[in-house]
Amino acid sequence: EVQLVESGGGLVQPGGSLRLSCAASGFIFSDHYIDWVRQAPGKGLEWVGRIRNKANGYTTEYAASVKGRFTISRDDSKNSLYLQMNSLKTDDTAVYYCARGPNSVSTHDAFDIWGQGTMVTVSS
Amino acid sequence: AIRMTQSPSSFSASTGDRVTITCRASQDIGSYLAWYQQKPGKAPKLLIYAASTLQSGVPSRFSGIGSGTDFTLTISCLQSEDFATYYCQQYYNYPRTFGQGTKVEIK
Numbered sequence: 001e002v003q004l005v006e007s008g009g010g011l012v013q014p015g016g017s018l019r020l021s022c023a024a025s026g027f028i029f030s031d032h033y034i035d036w037v038r039q040a041p042g043k044g045l046e047w048v049g050r051i052r053n054k055a056n057g058y059t060t061e062y063a064a065s066v067k068g069r070f071t072i073s074r075d076d077s078k079n080s081l082y083l084q085m086n087s088l089k090t091d092d093t094a095v096y097y098c099a100r101g102p103n104s105v106s107t108h109d110a111f112d113i114w115g116q117g118t119m120v121t122v123s124s
Numbered sequence: 125a126i127r128m129t130q131s132p133s134s135f136s137a138s139t140g141d142r143v144t145i146t147c148r149a150s151q152d153i154g155s156y157l158a159w160y161q162q163k164p165g166k167a168p169k170l171l172i173y174a175a176s177t178l179q180s181g182v183p184s185r186f187s188g189i190g191s192g193t194d195f196t197l198t199i200s201c202l203q204s205e206d207f208a209t210y211y212c213q214q215y216y217n218y219p220r221t222f223g224q225g226t227k228v229e230i231k
Contacts, residue, residue, distance in 0.1 A: 110158035
């Protein structure tokens with residue numbers, strides 16, 4: 001079964017750090033771009049960032065709201081994606097989803113597989 | 125950033141109705157648009173990409189049309205499992221942006 005499973009969420013104080021993980025299975029993880037998308041309680045979807053595949057240099061893109069505070073990385077040998085979140089703010093409280101982007105043969109760049117999400121709460 | 129605006133934000137409908145949701149981009153995005161369905165407590169699900177291409181496994185009652193700045197998602201005959209929130213998303217450039225969502229509720 002093709003799936004993504006997030007972990008690592010929890011309660012953290014403002015200014016603190018947290019590292020989320022996303023474990024992939026059922027497909028060739030290393031071929032794909034992977035994104036993070038978040039959803040604050042009762043709100044809509046907000047794109048957080050992306051990491052490309054090895055063929056594209058593992059380059060990254062970030063939303064302005066997280067740039068300089070969040071870092072996306074991946075370990076293709078472990079079929080895993082990571083989101084290192086530093087200097088957390090109360091506004092970062094959300095469910096964080098990892099989502100599969102395209103590979104080299106994709107005909108589109110939409111997110112076709114999503115994890116179940118992991119909740120991050122930033123509060124004192 | 126490209127702003128995506130959906131309308132309406134919510135509405136009530138009955139099973140069997142034909143419903144249409146509109147999404148407008150603040151600039152030309154060609155056909156680089158996707159539609160997602162999200163049910164409470166669940167992850168979003170891809171319905172349509174490239175503005176009008178149905179994702180594998182999605183029922184044919186869902187359809188999308190549009191290009192440039194104006195797009196629509198139509199559900200031809202609303203089923204009970206279709207009551208959910210729908211989001212459009214552009215993948216023309218970065219940052220990727222979503223519409224604010226349209227909640228389809230039971231009348």
